[in-house]
Amino acid sequence: MRLLKLVPENTNIKFLKLRIPFYIISVLLMIASWGLVFTQGLNYGVDFAGGQEIRATFVGEETAPVAELRETVSALEQVEDPVIQRFGEENQVSIRVKLPPEAEGVPEFANQMTVAITNAIKVEHPEVRIDGVDSVSGKVSGEFREKAVYALLAAMIAIALYIWIRFEWQFGVGALFALAHDVSLTLGFFALFQLEFSLQIIAAILAIIGYSLNDTIVVYDRIRENLKKYRKMPLPELLDLSVNETLARTVMTSLTLLVALLPLLFYGPASLFGLVAAITLGLFIGTYSSVYMAAPILIWLGVNSNSFVPEETVADRQEKLARGES
Amino acid sequence: MLEFPRWRKIWLWMITLLAIAAALPSIFSAANVSWPEQLPEPTVNLGLDLAGGSHILLEADPGQVAAQRLENMEESARGVLNDAEPRIRFGDVSTRDGQLSFMVESAADVDRAREELLPLINGTGLIQEWDLQVIDETRFVLSQTDDGAENAVTQAMDSATEVVRKRIDALGTREPTIIRQGDTRIVVQVPGLQDPDELKALLGQTAKLEFKLVDLDALPSNVAAGVAPPGSQIFPYVEGSAQEGQFLAVKRLGGIKGDNLTNAQQSFDPQTNEAVVSITFDAEGGRKFASLTEQNVGKPFAIILDGKVLSAPNINEPIRGGSAQISGSFTTDTANQLAISLRSGALPVDLTVVEERTVGPDLGADSIKRGMIAMMIGSVAVIALMVASYGRFGVYATAALGINVMMLLGIMAALNTTLTLPGIAGFVLTIGAAVDANVLINERIREERRRGRRVIAAVENGYKEASRAIYDANITNFIAGVLLFLFGSGPIRGFAVVLIIGLFTSVFTAVTLTRMWVAGWLRKTRPQDLNV
Numbered sequence: 001m002r003l004l005k006l007v008p009e010n011t012n013i014k015f016l017k018l019r020i021p022f023y024i025i026s027v028l029l030m031i032a033s034w035g036l037v038f039t040q041g042l043n044y045g046v047d048f049a050g051g052q053e054i055r056a057t058f059v060g061e062e063t064a065p066v067a068e069l070r071e072t073v074s075a076l077e078q079v080e081d082p083v084i085q086r087f088g089e090e091n092q093v094s095i096r097v098k099l100p101p102e103a104e105g106v107p108e109f110a111n112q113m114t115v116a117i118t119n120a121i122k123v124e125h126p127e128v129r130i131d132g133v134d135s136v137s138g139k140v141s142g143e144f145r146e147k148a149v150y151a152l153l154a155a156m157i158a159i160a161l162y163i164w165i166r167f168e169w170q171f172g173v174g175a176l177f178a179l180a181h182d183v184s185l186t187l188g189f190f191a192l193f194q195l196e197f198s199l200q201i202i203a204a205i206l207a208i209i210g211y212s213l214n215d216t217i218v219v220y221d222r223i224r225e226n227l228k229k230y231r232k233m234p235l236p237e238l239l240d241l242s243v244n245e246t247l248a249r250t251v252m253t254s255l256t257l258l259v260a261l262l263p264l265l266f267y268g269p270a271s272l273f274g275l276v277a278a279i280t281l282g283l284f285i286g287t288y289s290s291v292y293m294a295a296p297i298l299i300w301l302g303v304n305s306n307s308f309v310p311e312e313t314v315a316d317r318q319e320k321l322a323r324g325e326s
Numbered sequence: 327m328l329e330f331p332r333w334r335k336i337w338l339w340m341i342t343l344l345a346i347a348a349a350l351p352s353i354f355s356a357a358n359v360s361w362p363e364q365l366p367e368p369t370v371n372l373g374l375d376l377a378g379g380s381h382i383l384l385e386a387d388p389g390q391v392a393a394q395r396l397e398n399m400e401e402s403a404r405g406v407l408n409d410a411e412p413r414i415r416f417g418d419v420s421t422r423d424g425q426l427s428f429m430v431e432s433a434a435d436v437d438r439a440r441e442e443l444l445p446l447i448n449g450t451g452l453i454q455e456w457d458l459q460v461i462d463e464t465r466f467v468l469s470q471t472d473d474g475a476e477n478a479v480t481q482a483m484d485s486a487t488e489v490v491r492k493r494i495d496a497l498g499t500r501e502p503t504i505i506r507q508g509d510t511r512i513v514v515q516v517p518g519l520q521d522p523d524e525l526k527a528l529l530g531q532t533a534k535l536e537f538k539l540v541d542l543d544a545l546p547s548n549v550a551a552g553v554a555p556p557g558s559q560i561f562p563y564v565e566g567s568a569q570e571g572q573f574l575a576v577k578r579l580g581g582i583k584g585d586n587l588t589n590a591q592q593s594f595d596p597q598t599n600e601a602v603v604s605i606t607f608d609a610e611g612g613r614k615f616a617s618l619t620e621q622n623v624g625k626p627f628a629i630i631l632d633g634k635v636l637s638a639p640n641i642n643e644p645i646r647g648g649s650a651q652i653s654g655s656f657t658t659d660t661a662n663q664l665a666i667s668l669r670s671g672a673l674p675v676d677l678t679v680v681e682e683r684t685v686g687p688d689l690g691a692d693s694i695k696r697g698m699i700a701m702m703i704g705s706v707a708v709i710a711l712m713v714a715s716y717g718r719f720g721v722y723a724t725a726a727l728g729i730n731v732m733m734l735l736g737i738m739a740a741l742n743t744t745l746t747l748p749g750i751a752g753f754v755l756t757i758g759a760a761v762d763a764n765v766l767i768n769e770r771i772r773e774e775r776r777r778g779r780r781v782i783a784a785v786e787n788g789y790k791e792a793s794r795a796i797y798d799a800n801i802t803n804f805i806a807g808v809l810l811f812l813f814g815s816g817p818i819r820g821f822a823v824v825l826i827i828g829l830f831t832s833v834f835t836a837v838t839l840t841r842m843w844v845a846g847w848l849r850k851t852r853p854q855d856l857n858v
Contacts, residue, residue, distance in 0.1 A: 140383065
């Protein structure tokens with residue numbers, strides 16, 4: 001049986017030739033992402049913004065009457081700027097409302113709001129099924145935001161430290177930079193398309209970091225190996241060689257994960273869509289960053305073939321001199 | 327490479343089979359096949375976001391506990407000073423800024439007063455509950471120590487958790503989870519509950535019942551303006567009563583609290599036929615209730631629930647039997663709810679719902695079904711790709727992947743962890759890591775063969791060289807997982823737990839198990855060439 005080989009043997013693609021333009025593009029994208037995050041803002045779900053989200057299915061109807069709902073819900077007292085979106089199937093919606101400031105500390109308030117909204121909908125659509133209600137107070141959502149940021153930062157710093165210890169400091173910086181790139185672009189993507197940003201998406205970003213890190217470490221491991229093997233090879237060439245040698249693995253792993261993710265993306269439950277979409281996006285960003293962000297930075301940070309050779313100490317040198325060696 | 331001692335093989339298979347056995351109940355229940363009752367049944371708990379149900383996070387205000395404590399201290403201090411022989415006279419009592427302060431009238435009483443107060447200050451435990459200072463010779467200042475305040479919050483939360491548990495049990499829902507979280511929070515999770523309103527109404531009610539004498543000297547104009555006469559307090563009437571919007575002045579001290587109830591039932595008043603709640607006191611409460619009513623026949627007393635007046639009937643005759651009726655424009659349902667709340671006891675502190683998540687059970691079941699089918703399709707595609715690319719080694723890899731999923735489920739079931747939506751992201755990452763490990767190994771074997779190494783040396787080198795990157799990647803992810811668990815909140819923790827367990831199972835299956843199989847095959851057939 002002939003086996004499938006996705007990547008021909010002994011490829012010699014000059015990946016790093018384009019490192020400068022790609023770097024410029026990536027750094028610009030990172031800046032643009034943060035610009036979007038700060039100007040457009042992320043479309044925080046109730047997890048991070050506080051407030052209420054009601055998910056409903058209009059049983060027996062083809063499509064959910066979004067425009068009509070917007071009117072019905074906006075007409076209610078105390079409801080300002082409700083966000084009403086289709087969610088999952090054609091006949092499913094999510095209705096998000098912020099709780100007014102006076103609701104803080106009044107436990108019944110959120111409850112009354114749910115009842116008011118569902119009752120208003122049921123007047124016109126008695127068959128509506130309420131699939132879920134999330135309500136998060138401002139205090140708790142603030143804690144979620146804070147904890148998510150701390151958790152992400154702590155994990156990224158620890159990762160960089162470990163890689164520094166196992167490789168060299170340049171590699172630690174490179175991995176951290178690649179991760180920052182992945183996280184930035186994912187955030188930028190969510191800001192640009194104003195997709196709902198919830199705790200689930202944080203979990204997705206963590207999974208993206210995990211994948212990207214796998215890729216980066218595989219490439220770095222090969223670079224480390226080649227640095228020891230080809231002591232005289234110029235670094236750009238050596239990086240190209242390392243990326244080429246691991247290319248078959250990169251393509252195969254990414255493709256395997258993609259075929260596992262696509263059915264979930266197109267057929268999986270609506271509640272998982274945001275999560276899976278973010279991971280799928282991260283698969284591409286993470287693979288790209290391992291090659292184009294994590295590797296070239298080593299050239300500028302000054303990695304060379306002596307990096308993995310134990311340094312000659314003063315004592316060693318004196319001993320050598322004493323033995324009459326150069 | 328080929329050396330795999332028998333004891334090591336037995337050991338590896340034992341671990342594998344044990345973990346798979348632990349996974350079986352979960353798989354059976356997911357497939358809706360009944361599991362024999364005689365066997366132990368550790369299944370993976372599905373989070374409410376997957377299985378449907380209600381998750382409610384309740385929070386208490388520590389300030390309220392401190393305020394309550396101050397009020398109790400005032401009452402106790404008044405008690406011991408008045409009961410002292412001879413009586414210690416004092417005045418100018420204030421409870422401002424979280425401190426109780428008062429002046430004893432004669433400086434000669436200072437030492438005696440201090441003596442009387444000491445048992446109150448030291449409390450019953452090991453920690454000092456209050457600080458006592460005497461300033462300006464006769465002024466006593468009692469302030470709460472940090473330890474004492476903290477201790478009071480802990481105790482209040484412990485008993486609040488107990489009360490919440492009793493109330494939820496009274497609802498008759500299946501398998502609720504009630505856990506204290508942090509210093510001032512309680513998590514309540516009730517699977518399968520579709521309508522959380524009743525639950526929230528029940529938990530939002532403190533059910534602090536008080537019987538207090540009406541202050542007949544209070545000026546009606548002051549009461550209407552909300553100004554309390556000295557020694558009195560003003561409470562509004564409860565919504566829905568005939569006097570809604572009006573206020574009532576009652577004596578602040580000397581009433582009875584509803585702590586001494588032994589029972590509460592919804593019933594009907596035989597005369598008016600309206601819904602009421604019948605309550606029964608224990609011996610001590612009955613005695614107090616009898617003496618209060620004896621001394622005040624003909625006067626009205628107020629029945630106050632959570633700071634609102636339910637009703638203020640006249641005491642027609644002393645009530646000695648230890649049972650009484652609470653009326654106050656109830657419906658059968660509200661009377662029943664109050665009865666449940668009273669039976670389970672008052673919450674020592676108000677609880678506020680700060681987070682609520684409800685997922686309809688229909689949606690949960692549908693999500694699982696679609697998720698399962700999607701994962702099935704994905705698995706078939708992964709298997710096809712792996713086998714087409716690596717032949718026999720692809721078969722080993724997918725077998726290892728299958729065992730990995732089972733082991734992960736099994737360990738999660740054994741540790742009684744909960745699988746949530748973010749946990750599924752962790753699952754996906756774990757499977758990704760396992761696939762990647764085998765891809766790395768197999769690609770490396772190909773490479774070694776291309777360089778002209780002989781079969782066994784190529785396989786050996788493949789495992790050895792690939793292991794470095796696999797371990798580095800897994801250790802970094804492990805470190806990240808631990809930190810996410812430490813710093814993250816609920817959903818992030820769910821992800822981290824799956825990630826951490828999954829790293830171990832994926833390395834075990836993708837590296838160790840496949841290596842054992844490959845070694846066995848090589849030893850048996852000694853192939854001259856590899857189709858990889």
